[in-house]
Amino acid sequence: MFVRELALTDYRSWDRLSLELGPEPTILVGRNGFGKTNVLEALFYIATLRSHRVATDAPLVRSGAEVARIVTTVHNSGRELSVDLTIAAQGANKAAINTSPVRRPREVLGILRAVLFAPEDLALVRGDPGERRRFLDEIVVQLRPIAAGAKADYEKVLRQRSALLKTAGSAIRRSAAEADSVMSTLDVWDAQLAQFGAEVTAERLAVVRELNPLVSQTYSYIAPHSRTARIQYRSAAGPEVDACSGGPETVPEIREMLARRLVDVRAKEIDRGLCLIGPHRDDLLLTLGSEPAKGFASHGESWSLALALRLACVDLLRVDGVEPVIMLDDVFAELDTARREKLAEFTSSAEQLLITAAVGADIPAAAAGRRIFVGVNEENGIRRSVILEDRTVGDQQVHRTPAEEESAL
Template sequence: MRLSRLELQDVRSYERVTLSLSPGVTVLVGPNAQGKTNLLEAVHRAATGNSHRVAGDGPLVRAGADIGVIRLEALTDEGRRRTLELELGSSRRTRTRVDGHDVRRAADALGVLRVVLFAPEDVAVVRGDPAERRRFLDELLAQRRPAFAAARSEYERALRQRNQLLKQLRSLPSTARESAASTLAVWTDQLVTHGTAVVAARLAAVRTLARPVDAFYRDLADRPEPIGLAYRCSAGPIESAPDEVVPDPAPIAAAMRDSLAELAGDELARGVSLVGPHRDDLELTIGSLPARGYSSHGEAWSLALALKLATFEVLADVGDRPVVLLDDVFAELDTTRRKRLAAACERFDQVLVTAAVEEDVPLQGAKVDVRLEDGRSSALPRPPEGR
């Protein structure tokens, strides 16, 4: 897959910009705080439904504007032209068009453009809280199988309703608790049904990621320690066959039901659901040690980068090969790791890279100069060398 055109109107620091992009490497060059990352953020937001920097769309709209527009055109691996347009507003629902037609749900736009983004913030996948690792898995799964986004949304809805009811139960008189308890059982069933689908998909993703993550880490870090990935379920260990990539949902559902029954008293006392994918974690190990607490700065960077690059292969196994977005990565790496990352990039069809110092990026490709003047960014393609 290739991103062939990107147009922004009133997005972040851009009043208006249009870029035509070619296959291979494009390096976005300019001093810090000029607007380079804003371009990658817009691409990522359009492709995945989320910004990697902020929770909502409001901050993406340029200061003083009411609506920001992201338009892009992509070519699939089979040469089919796809278009995607988003109208963003801080006080309005985002309007999305796919191939010129309005879509009702944001999930309907997933897969039009597939991307893999690595940014400095992604080191939190290794060193941060479990929520960072859950988000990493869920964003991968939503791109791999857009139907996952719907399953995740249904789970979150059931979780909200169940938590709200658990809080209410603590203050209800005994005469009203029996009726509320029957309603709680309904939401518990929903929690288990949709939670099982989420956990099964995450387990499959972890098993698929394990080999390429280990391979990319060894290539980047040039270290012999094996990388381990293990999904830690709040419902307890899930029994499965060693060669089973797609897990059987029955043991997952049974484990969730048993754990929910065991913790029912604690849930009522605390007013929250204590079992489910919202409390699970992805355990990462380097050798025999947990990466979260024991990895060095270089190891954490290499592992976080390996996790993101491995998603390329996982996505490419099902559907179009994604576009790779690297935000200010090379500046954080030593010379050896820069060369190794550059070598890894050779296997990707299209790579967009940001850099404050052009010499930090040992890649050949098109160059785009990004500058900020009077509060507005510009992105001007540089003529090819020799002209």
């Protein structure tokens, strides 16, 4: 699988960009803030319908524009599909596949499979549970695009139920009639939350079960002298959910567990005005040896574990014979020499490898190939990203020095 064409219109710093790409290493070189990462982010958005940097879509639309547009053609085993995605600063997004509009943007999921490594990945180990939930959901929707529907349904029910819980306490205190109404409405939302929550949880559990041995294996490859790495799902509903193997066949079992726990915590939820049970409260536990990685892993161990999580995703996405596009967003600058070489060695077999770097000298020689130099034009205080130069670098050719690249930019 590889991206053959990419066009951006009013996407972040790019008012216009048109690139022809191929099954080879391509390196975008330019100073920080020049728009290199925006190119990878746009492709990752096609693969997952979310940015790896921001939680909402509005920042993706160029300042002064109403919509951003991403158009790409993906080649997969002799077949090509084009995706045309319009991202609105306000309102609903729109999408088309091979020029035919689709009802929901999530119908484009599965056309492009991609794994993105970025400096933000350190938050997978050291950050909040939300980072790890997003990580799991990104892999789930690429492996099983239909799961995006259950996630969207769950989030809709969660918003409605949370709004009810915020006012439930005062309504119950006002009168018995209002109390009965609140309880009966909660019963309806509880049933839906348990159903959609079970579908989301079952998919995550299945992915964790498949990823765990891959993470252990990849971590030992990156850090052979460190402790054993493992990942485990941690449900807010308790260890009986964690013990499930996951997959569609476990949805009824998980639904019953969630339903029981919602009954158990109802009084506490009404008192606090919060939804305390469900996949929005779950976490992915990362351990090294017998200790949790968060708070106990060194900086080097944390980076190794973050890399292992992403590399394991590459292996998982390869299982059914589809080679994902691998994107490395300025990560070589964050790594020591040993980890750079391990990452370059692992990704050397990628059908398509896209890399960004502030300085080309950060890129190992194994990643030699096409280099696209990115700069900016500024007019009336408005900065626009532009392509300065596009050339191929052979292994025998001397790379530009940092000083030469600085002068070119």
